[in-house]
Amino acid sequence: xxxxxxxxxxxxxxxxxxxADDTLWHSESYFVxxxxxxxxxxxxxxxxxxxxxxxxxxERENLRVFGYGIxxxxxxxxxxxxxxxxxxxxxxxxxxxxxxxxxxxxxxxELLPGVRETLESLRPHYRLALITKGDLFxxxxxxxxxxxxxxxxxxxxxxxxDAVSYQRAIDSIGVVASExxxxxxxxxxxxxxxxxxxxxxxxxPYQHTWDHEVVAAPTNGEPTPWIELARIGDLPAALRxx
Amino acid sequence: xxxxxxxxxxxxxxxxxxxADDTLWHSESYFVxxxxxxxxxxxxxxxxxxxxxxxxxxERENLRVFGYGIxxxxxxxxxxxxxxxxxxxxxxxxxxxxxxxxxxxxxxxELLPGVRETLESLRPHYRLALITKGDLFxxxxxxxxxxxxxxxxxxxxxxxxDAVSYQRAIDSIGVVASExxxxxxxxxxxxxxxxxxxxxxxxxPYQHTWDHEVVAAPTNGEPTPWIELARIGDLPAALRxx
Numbered sequence: 001x002x003x004x005x006x007x008x009x010x011x012x013x014x015x016x017x018x019x020a021d022d023t024l025w026h027s028e029s030y031f032v033x034x035x036x037x038x039x040x041x042x043x044x045x046x047x048x049x050x051x052x053x054x055x056x057x058x059e060r061e062n063l064r065v066f067g068y069g070i071x072x073x074x075x076x077x078x079x080x081x082x083x084x085x086x087x088x089x090x091x092x093x094x095x096x097x098x099x100x101x102x103x104x105x106x107x108x109x110e111l112l113p114g115v116r117e118t119l120e121s122l123r124p125h126y127r128l129a130l131i132t133k134g135d136l137f138x139x140x141x142x143x144x145x146x147x148x149x150x151x152x153x154x155x156x157x158x159x160x161x162d163a164v165s166y167q168r169a170i171d172s173i174g175v176v177a178s179e180x181x182x183x184x185x186x187x188x189x190x191x192x193x194x195x196x197x198x199x200x201x202x203x204x205p206y207q208h209t210w211d212h213e214v215v216a217a218p219t220n221g222e223p224t225p226w227i228e229l230a231r232i233g234d235l236p237a238a239l240r241x242x
Numbered sequence: 243x244x245x246x247x248x249x250x251x252x253x254x255x256x257x258x259x260x261x262a263d264d265t266l267w268h269s270e271s272y273f274v275x276x277x278x279x280x281x282x283x284x285x286x287x288x289x290x291x292x293x294x295x296x297x298x299x300x301e302r303e304n305l306r307v308f309g310y311g312i313x314x315x316x317x318x319x320x321x322x323x324x325x326x327x328x329x330x331x332x333x334x335x336x337x338x339x340x341x342x343x344x345x346x347x348x349x350x351x352e353l354l355p356g357v358r359e360t361l362e363s364l365r366p367h368y369r370l371a372l373i374t375k376g377d378l379f380x381x382x383x384x385x386x387x388x389x390x391x392x393x394x395x396x397x398x399x400x401x402x403x404d405a406v407s408y409q410r411a412i413d414s415i416g417v418v419a420s421e422x423x424x425x426x427x428x429x430x431x432x433x434x435x436x437x438x439x440x441x442x443x444x445x446x447p448y449q450h451t452w453d454h455e456v457v458a459a460p461t462n463g464e465p466t467p468w469i470e471l472a473r474i475g476d477l478p479a480a481l482r483x484x
Contacts, residue, residue, distance in 0.1 A: 065347045067379025071313035075340055078320065087333045091324045094336060098317055105307045136378035137309025137401040159379040172414070 010200065010239045015175040016122060017194075018152075019184030020132035020139065022206035023232070025146060026110045031073065032208050034100050038077055041093055045085040055080045056211055063212075067159055069135030074101030105138055109145045114233035119151045121236050129173050130155045131166070131182070133189065161189040163196045170199075183235065186213045191226050201226040202235065252442065252481045257417040258364060259436075260394075261426030262374035262381065264448035265474070267388060268352045273315065274450050276342050280319055283335055287327040297322045298453055305454075309401055311377030316343030347380055351387045356475035361393045363478050371415050372397045373408070373424070375431065403431040405438045412441075425477065430457045433468050443468040444477065 021027035035055065039048040046054075058076045066072030077097045081089045119128060130152045132139050139157045143149050154173055158165045170180050177199040184190025185206040192215070194201045203226055229238055263269035277297065281290040288296070300318045308314030319339045323331045361370060372394045374381050381399045385391050396415055400407045412422050419441040426432025427448040434457070436443045445468055471480055 065344050066313060067377070069313075069379075071308060071311075071317060074317060075313060075343070078336065079340055082333045082337055085333075089333055091327075091329045091331055091333070091336075094320065094333075095324055098321060101317070102307050135309070136399060137311075140401045157378060159382045 010181060012179055013126065013181045013200065013239070014179045015127045015129055015170075015173060015181070017129045017131045017170075017173075017180060017182040018119075019182070019186065019190045020130055020143065020146075021134065022185040022208075023112070023183065023190070023204060024115050024130075024148065025112060025142065028206060028208040028210055030104050030107055031210065034077075034104060037100060038081075038097070041096065042081060042084050042089075045088060051080065051084055054084055058083075060212060067135075068133055069138060070101055070104045071135065073104075074098060077101075109142050111146065111148075112232060114231060116148065116151075118232045118235055119148065122239070123151055127153050127173075127175070129153060129169075131158065131161075131169055132156070133158045133161045161186075161193060163193040166193050167197060170197075181239075183232070185209070188213050188215045195225055202238065203228045204230070204232055204235075252423060254421055255368065255423045255442065255481070256421045257369045257371055257412075257415060257423070259371045259373045259412075259415075259422060259424040260361075261424070261428065261432045262372055262384065263376070264427040264450075265354070265425065265432070265446060266357050266372075266390065267354060267384065270448060270450040270452055272346050272349055273452065276315075276319075276346060279342060280323075280339070283338065284323060284326050284331075287330060293322065293326055296326055300325075302454060309377070310375055311380060312343055312346045313377065315346075316340060319343075351384050353388065353390075354474060356473060358390065358393075360474050360477055361390065364481070365393055369395050369415070369417070371395060371411075373400065373403075373411055374398070375400045375403045403428075403435060405435040408435050408441075409439060412439075423481075425474070427451070428455045430455050437467055444480065445470045446472070446474055446477075 018024060035052065038055070039051045042051045055076060058080045059073065062072055062076050066075065074097060078094055081093065081097060122128065128151060130143065134157070136157050143155055149155065156169045156172070158169060166182075170177060177194070177197040180194070181200040181202065182190050182194040183202040183204065185204055186209070187203055191201040191203050205228070227238055229235060260266060277294065280297070281293045284293045297318060300322045301315065304314055304318050308317065316339060319342075320336055323335065323339060364370065370393060372385065376399070378399050385397055391397065398411045398414070400411060412419060419436070419439040422436070423442040423444065424432050424436040425444045425446065427446055428451070429445055433443040433445050447470070469480055471477060
């Protein structure tokens with residue numbers, strides 16, 4: 001979905017904002033693995049597909065009270081396990097679910113291919129900002145562990161990635177939307193709010209997308225007003241390209 | 243524990259930083275109530291005191307993976323319940339624990355007496371900053387619900403309140419430590435790191451202190467280099483006072 005005129009797509013950009021989970025490092029794949037284990041754990045009581053849809057419903061309902069992140073996901077799994085087993089789930093299985101949550105929270109940060117080289121090659125030409133969402137404590141732990149923190153001029157963890165919170169973040173960075181470009185794996189969270197603010201965006205899909213983040217593509221036949229790339233390593237060329 | 247020379251205690255202060263939980267609004271008292279219920283729930287299996295000490299041990303051990311906040315507290319209660327009952331806790335009781343967690347997260351914000359008036363009276367004379375720690379999503383929800391957000395020039399939620407993260411926060415506020423005064427209920431989190439940075443601090447104890455936040459008072463006979471007040475309403479007079 002390239003913009004019609006790539007010539008002017010990135011003219012005047014001074015700040016690049018990067019999402020973190022599934023843009024700089026793996027994240028959703030750990031949720032996918034845990035959910036597979038969770039379905040297997042509940043197999044004696046509930047079909048795998050039904051476990052998946054119950055869990056998604058429960059996560060969505062809990063978002064407004066838990067927000068994003070693994071602790072809320074873990075609590076949603078426990079609730080789903082009790083409901084889907086009609087209370088028959090043994091306490092040892094609940095301990096297992098909590099252990100999975102801790103494993104996810106303690107998982108080493110695994111950078112996506114090309115991330116460090118790409119950031120290093122862009123850094124002399126742009127101000128780089130990290131803008132992520134979710135659990136503050138876990139995000140900060142991952143940022144520290146990634147070894148990338150020094151490449152960014154600023155780091156912001158937002159509770160939600162909507163136009164209002166992005167506006168606050170780019171204000172604090174000291175840039176206007178028209179000079180800002182956001183790069184991330186989620187059309188819902190990294191692209192649409194920035195386009196709404198008059199900024200520019202690059203979508204780099206990850207191998208998995210959480211169902212909650214899936215949005216329908218525009219269907220009016222217009223080209224989308226953002227760039228899509230297959231990998232972060234393609235970013236420097238795309239930013240330069242006429 | 244007043245400073246020896248209150249005359250000079252607040253000279254040159256331009257920014258006042260306020261903690262939020264148990265400084266502007268009630269928080270710890272909800273944990274105390276929930277823990278009482280939790281002890282009662284586990285009474286068939288474990289003495290109340292032992293439940294309390296097991297829960298505190300578990301919370302402390304989990305801090306490095308969960309960070310602060312109610313979701314981690316809820317998961318620690320579930321782990322403690324399973325261990326203290328040797329696995330006998332029924333799943334309905336675990337659902338009850340999760341409901342308590344959600345109740346705490348959804349609890350209306352209850353301002354402490356005098357908070358709004360005090361902030362309004364200080365605002366013409368100082369830049370006011372809100373600096374809290376814990377769960378980003380829950381803290382932002384409470385700040386929005388408190389109706390106090392507009393009184394603060396900046397709001398920062400930190401994952402941990404130590405000298406390093408305070409330094410980053412006051413840098414982003416644009417103030418030097420010697421012109422900054424922090425006001426809060428925790429000597430460990432709101433007072434000592436600021437004194438270490440060369441700033442000033444006002445300690446306003448809350449009716450409850452989480453055991454993890456308790457620090458021993460200095461025992462070298464020196465007066466403490468911070469002010470202690472009984473209530474936030476005493477702050478304007480203390481700041482003015484020779």
